[in-house]
Amino acid sequence: MNIVTLGGRLGKKPEAKDIGNDNWVSNVSIATTDYYGKNDPQHTNWHNLVVWGANARFLEKYMDKGSYIVVTGELRYRTYEVEGVTKYFTEIKVARLDAPKPKGAATDPGGSPAPIPGATPVATAPPASPATPYTPSHLNDDVPF
Numbered sequence: 001m002n003i004v005t006l007g008g009r010l011g012k013k014p015e016a017k018d019i020g021n022d023n024w025v026s027n028v029s030i031a032t033t034d035y036y037g038k039n040d041p042q043h044t045n046w047h048n049l050v051v052w053g054a055n056a057r058f059l060e061k062y063m064d065k066g067s068y069i070v071v072t073g074e075l076r077y078r079t080y081e082v083e084g085v086t087k088y089f090t091e092i093k094v095a096r097l098d099a100p101k102p103k104g105a106a107t108d109p110g111g112s113p114a115p116i117p118g119a120t121p122v123a124t125a126p127p128a129s130p131a132t133p134y135t136p137s138h139l140n141d142d143v144p145f
Contacts, residue, residue: 004049005090007070014051015058030069048091049073055097063099066112072096101107 008030012111016024027050034043049071051059063069080087 002074003072004075005072006030006032006069006092007068008047010059010063010065010067010069012065014056014063016060017054024056026051026059028059030071031145049067049094050091050096051094052110054106055094058099064142068100070098070100 011029011031014026014028016026020023027048028091028110029046029048032045034045036043050110051071060067071092071094073096076093077092078089080089
């Protein structure tokens with residue numbers, strides 16, 4: 001299984017490119033920071049993302065440098081040559097994008113962010129009803145212990 005989930009801040013303003021047939025792509029990077037304890041220094045890692053379709057358009061429209069996003073996708077490795085030297089490149093092909101509070105996005109009266117345009121909504125569980133204790137009928141007898 002090849003699944004990666006990261007939450008981090010965008011390194012620059014995303015730009016979506018139309019590559020034909022109304023297909024959009026955005027190449028961006030996010031920074032994640034590791035904290036190892038009170039007396040240890042923090043460490044920042046940069047991750048390259050490839051975002052396609054409606055998610056690429058959403059990034060361009062609502063996100064800015066420093067915006068916080070959470071992505072889930074596949075880890076990909078590529079190689080290419082520059083002047084005879086082989087370069088190795090690691091990236092995440094994003095399958096799902098979540099933005100906890102998009103810049104400029106409207107909220108409903110309950111305070112939830114507006115849905116991402118073109119994205120598939122996630123089902124939510126119905127509100128829980130008050131718990132009713134389960135008492136099997138054979139335990140209702142007067143037992144002397």
